[in-house]
Amino acid sequence: MKVVLQNLTKIFPSRNKKDKNAEVVAVNDFNLEIPDGKLIGLLGPSGCGKSTTLFMISGLQTPTSGKIFFGDDDVTKLAPENRGIGLVFQNYALYPHMTVQQNILFPLQNLKGENRLSKEEMLKRAAEVAKLVQIDEYMNRKPSELSGGQQQRVAIARALVKMPRVLLLDEPLSNLDARLRLQTREEIRRIQRDTQITTIFVTHDQEEAMSISDFIVVMKLGVIMQTGKPQWVYDDPANLFVAKFLGAPPINMFSGKVEGGKLYIGEEAVLNADGVEDQEVYVGIRPEGFILSREGKLTCAVSGIDVMGRDISIVSTNAASLNPVVRSIISADEMSKIDGSVAKFDLKQHKVFIFNKETEQRIYFGEQIAAHEAMLAEMEAEGQAYASNQGPLPREADDKAKADAPVALDKGKFAKVKDCFKGLAAKCRRKKAPAAEEEAPVSEAEPNDTAEPSEVDHE
Amino acid sequence: MSDEKIVTEEAEALVASEQTEAPAADGGKKQKKPPLSKEEKKILWQARWSRWKAWVYLLPAIVILGIFTVWPIINTVRISFMGQWTTEGGSTWWEGYSYSAALNPNTHYVFGFNNFSSVVSDIDFVTCLTNTLLLTVITVPISTMLALLIAVALNSIKPLRKVFQTIFFLPYVTNSIAIGMVFAAMFQMVWPNPTGEPMSVGIINTIIEAFGGTRINWMNQGSSHFANMVVLVIYIVWNALPFKILVLLGGLQSVNKQYYDAAKVDGTSRFRTFWRITVPLLSPMIAYVVITGFIGGFKEYTSIVGIFGEKMGPVGNDWSLDTMVGYIYKSMGVSEGKAGAAALILFVIIFAVTMVNLYVSKKKVHY
Numbered sequence: 001m002k003v004v005l006q007n008l009t010k011i012f013p014s015r016n017k018k019d020k021n022a023e024v025v026a027v028n029d030f031n032l033e034i035p036d037g038k039l040i041g042l043l044g045p046s047g048c049g050k051s052t053t054l055f056m057i058s059g060l061q062t063p064t065s066g067k068i069f070f071g072d073d074d075v076t077k078l079a080p081e082n083r084g085i086g087l088v089f090q091n092y093a094l095y096p097h098m099t100v101q102q103n104i105l106f107p108l109q110n111l112k113g114e115n116r117l118s119k120e121e122m123l124k125r126a127a128e129v130a131k132l133v134q135i136d137e138y139m140n141r142k143p144s145e146l147s148g149g150q151q152q153r154v155a156i157a158r159a160l161v162k163m164p165r166v167l168l169l170d171e172p173l174s175n176l177d178a179r180l181r182l183q184t185r186e187e188i189r190r191i192q193r194d195t196q197i198t199t200i201f202v203t204h205d206q207e208e209a210m211s212i213s214d215f216i217v218v219m220k221l222g223v224i225m226q227t228g229k230p231q232w233v234y235d236d237p238a239n240l241f242v243a244k245f246l247g248a249p250p251i252n253m254f255s256g257k258v259e260g261g262k263l264y265i266g267e268e269a270v271l272n273a274d275g276v277e278d279q280e281v282y283v284g285i286r287p288e289g290f291i292l293s294r295e296g297k298l299t300c301a302v303s304g305i306d307v308m309g310r311d312i313s314i315v316s317t318n319a320a321s322l323n324p325v326v327r328s329i330i331s332a333d334e335m336s337k338i339d340g341s342v343a344k345f346d347l348k349q350h351k352v353f354i355f356n357k358e359t360e361q362r363i364y365f366g367e368q369i370a371a372h373e374a375m376l377a378e379m380e381a382e383g384q385a386y387a388s389n390q391g392p393l394p395r396e397a398d399d400k401a402k403a404d405a406p407v408a409l410d411k412g413k414f415a416k417v418k419d420c421f422k423g424l425a426a427k428c429r430r431k432k433a434p435a436a437e438e439e440a441p442v443s444e445a446e447p448n449d450t451a452e453p454s455e456v457d458h459e
Numbered sequence: 460m461s462d463e464k465i466v467t468e469e470a471e472a473l474v475a476s477e478q479t480e481a482p483a484a485d486g487g488k489k490q491k492k493p494p495l496s497k498e499e500k501k502i503l504w505q506a507r508w509s510r511w512k513a514w515v516y517l518l519p520a521i522v523i524l525g526i527f528t529v530w531p532i533i534n535t536v537r538i539s540f541m542g543q544w545t546t547e548g549g550s551t552w553w554e555g556y557s558y559s560a561a562l563n564p565n566t567h568y569v570f571g572f573n574n575f576s577s578v579v580s581d582i583d584f585v586t587c588l589t590n591t592l593l594l595t596v597i598t599v600p601i602s603t604m605l606a607l608l609i610a611v612a613l614n615s616i617k618p619l620r621k622v623f624q625t626i627f628f629l630p631y632v633t634n635s636i637a638i639g640m641v642f643a644a645m646f647q648m649v650w651p652n653p654t655g656e657p658m659s660v661g662i663i664n665t666i667i668e669a670f671g672g673t674r675i676n677w678m679n680q681g682s683s684h685f686a687n688m689v690v691l692v693i694y695i696v697w698n699a700l701p702f703k704i705l706v707l708l709g710g711l712q713s714v715n716k717q718y719y720d721a722a723k724v725d726g727t728s729r730f731r732t733f734w735r736i737t738v739p740l741l742s743p744m745i746a747y748v749v750i751t752g753f754i755g756g757f758k759e760y761t762s763i764v765g766i767f768g769e770k771m772g773p774v775g776n777d778w779s780l781d782t783m784v785g786y787i788y789k790s791m792g793v794s795e796g797k798a799g800a801a802a803l804i805l806f807v808i809i810f811a812v813t814m815v816n817l818y819v820s821k822k823k824v825h826y
Contacts, residue, residue: 060720081726093717097739097825106735107725162725 001070001165001198003034003057008066010052010222026052028222030066034215037196039189041203041213041230045245049222050202051170057200058087058168070165081110083166086159086197090171092151094143100154101126101139107162125161133157133191149180149187156191167192169201173208185212206246210234218242232375235350236368240360243284243353249313249329253322256283256354263354263365266320270297270347273354273365281363282322282355287313289351290328292337296344300326303341307332316343539799540570553577555796574800578790583778584801587786594691594782595756602696603748606703611737613704614711624708631701639765642694646677646766678767680774687773687780694762699755703748710744711737739825746820750813757809760784783808 008030014022027049034040042050055061057068059080067076075083094103104126108117117125130136133153135146143151152172159167172188173181189212192199203209209216210230218225218233218241225245226238237243243251254265258276262269265283290298292314300316303325312335314328328345337343350371354363364372495503541556543566553573560566578584609627613620630638647661664674676682677690718740722732738745759782763771772779781789783805790798 058724060723080724085724087721087724089717089721091715091717093715093721095718095721095736095739097742106727110726110728110731158721158725 002036003032003166003198003200004067004069005030005032005034005053005057006067006069007031008053008056008068009064010049010056010061011064026222027056027063030222030224032217032224032227034198034200036198038214039192039199039201039212041201041209041216042219043203043206043209043216043245044219044225046204047221048219050204050219052222053219054168054170054200054202057166058085059083060087084162084164086156086162086164086167088152088155088159088167088169088172091175092143092155094151094154094158096143099140099142100130100135100146103143103154104130104157104161107158111162126157129157129161132160132194133187147180148176149184152176152184153187156188160191160195160197164197167195167197167199169199171202171204173203173205181208188212207248210246218245220245228375228379232379236372236375237284237353238362240282240284240355240362243355243362247286249287249327250323251284251286251353252326252328254283254285254318254320255322255357256281256320258354258363263352265298266318268297268299271349271352271366276354276363276365280357282357282360284353284355285347286351287327287329289348290314290330291346291348292330292334293344293346294337294339296346298345298347300343300345301341302338302343305335305338314338314343535799535802538795539574539803540572540796541568542571542573542794542796543568555794555800557794557796574794574796575804578797578800578804583781583789584786586779587781587783590780591757591759591782593688594695594759595753597692598695598699599749599752599756601692602699602703603745603752605696606700606707606748607738607741607745609700610704610707610711611733613708624704627704628701630698631705635698635761636765638698639694639762642690643678643766646690648674648676648679678773682773682776684776684779687767690766691763691780694766695756695759698762699752703752706748707741707744710741714740742820742824746816746824750816750820753812753816754809757805757812758784760788 008027009025010027012024012026014024030049030053042053044050052061056063059075059078063076067074069075070083080087095106098106105122108122108125111117127136127139130139133156135150135153135157138146138150138154143154146154152175156167156169156172169188173184176184185208188199188201201213213230215227216230216233217227220241226233226242228236233242234246237246244253256263256265256270257278257280258264258273259278261272261274261276263271263273263276263281263283298318300314300318302314302316304315306313306315308329310332311329312332314330316326316328317324318326328343349366350368354365355361356363538556542553543556543560544551545554553571554560555574555577556568561568613623613627616623645661646663648664660668660674661677663677668674675686677686714737718736719732722736727735763780763782763785767773767780770777771781771785778785778789783801787798787801787805790801
């Protein structure tokens with residue numbers, strides 16, 4: 001079943017109805033066409049509206065404006081039960097008082113009229129779907145007697161048993177431990193392949209989304225940032241946000257400039273950038289985009305080397321880097337090319353992305369232009385619409401202020417007064433702490449805040 | 460902290476040595492203990508204090524509970540088996556323990572089951588037991604069901620929820636004698652007396668007449684036992700609702716909303732959602748409410764006094780609505796032994812019913 005979202009918008013009104021500024025635009029003019037039988041990952045940081053989108057598709061939340069189509073049917077105003085969807089909740093929402101079998105049978109028992117199945121048919125369907133998700137041995141157990149992964153599969157079975165047109169999964173793996181997560185995501189992939197049901201799942205874990213989706217949708221603050229096959233989105237990010245969000249270890253960011261057809265990082269010209277206007281840019285280099293070379297153009301001071309067997313990860317610093325460290329992954333054989341504490345790198349052009357400093361949009365240069373066009377052509381051939389955010393990126397009112405917010409909140413007026421009483425030592429400690437770890441010393445100091453007065457009492 | 464610990468450890472060693480040396484001293488060895496230094500004494504007292512600290516803090520509570528709860532319970536059991544055989548004019552009969560007789564130095568009490576047999580064979584006791592059982596068995600299910608429905612309704616509305624919650628909660632904070640008197644006024648109907656004086660009609664009968672019915676003698680002289688019971692049932696149910704609504708509403712609000720979302724996606728009808736999801740998820744609360752309801756029901760007393768007065772019945776039919784607690788209270792006038800026996804019987808009944816409740820809920824309740 002093809003799912004089409006047209007100009008989907010969801011605005012949560014503010015508590016104070018007159019205050020227009022406080023309303024939250026969770027999803028903003030969302031346009032997406034989800035092809036039949038594919039597994040789609042909605043990916044984004046928390047609070048980006050991905051779950052809201054999912055709940056709007058499910059019908060549990062009504063869009064403020066815009067339309068939802070399943071195939072050719074407009075389902076925007078349809079109640080959830082009439083949409084033919086299966087929904088798996090983040091914490092599964094299995095009925096704790098029912099056995100696995102009763103849980104799976106529950107949606108079937110709700111069917112009425114001609115859709116109603118006989119008892120034998122129901123049991124047969126439940127057994128089939130239980131077998132599909134491999135929980136047929138546990139049919140008589142209660143959910144509390146199952147492990148997280150098994151509960152997860154029961155939840156999927158319950159969603160699948162009524163043969164939904166669309167299967168929706170809300171952060172299906174977030175409650176599982178790391179090993180189970182790997183296992184279960186393969187499982188979800190397998191079940192989806194077997195059933196060929198159009199599946200949409202929500203996650204904030206980019207690795208998870210990349211590994212099992214046919215197609216990912218990267219969102220930020222309710223706006224689509226980019227859609228496409230996971231590998232494409234990784235290889236060809238449309239803007240700074242996507243480049244930073246995908247990839248582990250994360251992309252290395254530098255501030256640089258383009259001058260006279262050359263890309264500079266700091267004072268070093270690292271690549272040719274013919275045809276790009278002179279401007280200040282952000283430069284993003286994937287960790288695997290570095291080539292160690294004695295004549296390399298980018299010079300970094302090595303601060304450590306993590307050996308990972310086949311590869312090594314060089315941790316280094318560069319004055320122009322926007323991250324505390326530059327992390328590059330190269331083959332272990334190349335290690336000899338490091339001269340003392342200085343590493344010189346050549347860069348792979350297709351792993352280097354430059355972004356306009358104002359709009360944070362990607363600037364294609366050199367071979368990248370052709371590669372990007374080839375990708376667009378391929379996508380069109382496969383009938384997938386390419387979408388990427390071309391306008392100015394939505395930005396938090398003040399990103400930096402937000403990052404500081406928890407610290408400011410923790411402190412408050414009262415804590416500030418307490419701070420005055422604190423010894424000089426504590427103050428020094430805070431000053432010494434690096435800016436990036438600003439939160440840590442404060443949270444360390446918190447227990448002291450409460451502990452100190454009580455100590456005084458004892459004395 | 461660690462210093463303190465070391466101190467207590469040292470001190471405990473000291474205390475221990477003190478205890479082990481004591482018998483040796485008695486053994487006649489007369490080995491003189493070296494006198495403790497001031498420091499050591501201080502540590503010793505600290506150790507003693509830390510040992511008995513908990514008990515000292517608990518002492519007031521233990522004393523009060525002992526005097527006002529533990530001893531009365533033990534004494535009730537003791538008294539309920541106590542009585543004397545009195546012989547007068549050739550016949551001998553059992554007299555239960557009574558405080559006034561106990562003051563007589565010639566009274567010698569003996570123990571026996573006669574208090575119990577005299578209670579059980581008392582025709583009044585049978586009336587009281589029937590009334591109590593009837594009221595409990597009728598009111599507990601009705602009030603629980605009503606409370607559940609009201610709680611679900613309250614939980615599903617947003618505007619005015621607080622207002623309704625307050626209204627439903629009012630009986631809980633009102634004195635039940637006072638409410639009983641108001642109920643008595645509402646169900647009142649006094650026949651026109653022969654002199655043609657104006658009669659008094661309560662609001663219930665006024666309403667019945669407004670809808671074209673004939674007024675019913677709910678609770679005045681000559682009223683039927685059935686009508687009396689109806690009034691009582693209405694009153695007790697109404698009075699029991701607030702607590703139950705409070706508990707069930709609390710339970711409802713702690714049920715994860717996702718179960719309902721899941722049910723909605725699966726197209727579950729409201730009726731099925733209620734019976735298959737709400738009730739099972741609320742079952743611990745329902746069990747609690749039912750068990751406390753039964754216990755409360757067996758102790759019914761004030762409501763009847765409130766409506767029908769101290770004589771526990773409509774005029775001319777005294778004691779017809781008496782309950783177990785009323786019976787115990789009444790027996791006090793005869794002998795404390797008999798009252799104690801009746802109290803024990805009531806306890807055994809409540810205990811048995813609660814056990815049955817717990818047994819059933821173990822099978823049906825999902826925790």
